[in-house]
Amino acid sequence: MEKTEIDLIKERIRVKKEQLTRQELSIPEEKELVAETIEERIEDSLKEMPPGMDVVKPDTGMKVPFPSQIVSQTDESSDSIIEEANIKLSELIDIAVEESIPKAVSTALKSGNAFLIDKLRDSLVDKYYQVLKDKKLI
DSSP: OOOOOOHHHHHHHHHHHHHHTTOOOOOOOHHHHHHHHHHHHHHHHHHHTTTTTTOGGGTTTOBBHHHHHHHHHSSOHHHHHHHHHHHHHHHHHHHHHOOOOHHHHHHHHTTHHHHHHHHHHHHHHHHHHHHHHHTTTT
16 A cells, blocks of 8 residues: 555654654654655655756746736736635645645646745645644644
C-alpha cells in the first residue's frame, strides 16, 4: 500500500520529535514541525524533477507576473485577479492533498506564476496542519 502525504508528514513529524527528544532539545510547536516537514517535501520534490525540465523560461518574455503587476497593466479589477490567483492556489492545494505535494509543486513551477509558487508553501502548511489536527494525528 502506498503511503499518503498525510502518512508521510505524520511519520516525519514523529521522527523529528524522537530526534529532538534524544538530543534533549526542546520540541517546537506542532505547526512549526508541520512547516519544516512540508518544506522538506517541497525540497525533495524539486530534487526529483528531471534535470532538463523547463520550469520557467525567464528569457522568453513569457513570465507570469504577480497579481499586482497584472492589475497595473489591465483594466480588470484587482479583486478578480486576486480571486483567480486564489482559485489556482486552491487547485494546487487540492492536487497536493489528493495526489501529492511533488505533483502540486511541479504544476506550480510549470505555471511560472511567482505568486502561486510563493504562496504554495504557506498554504500547504496551513492545510496539512488543519488536516492533521482534525484527524487528531498531532
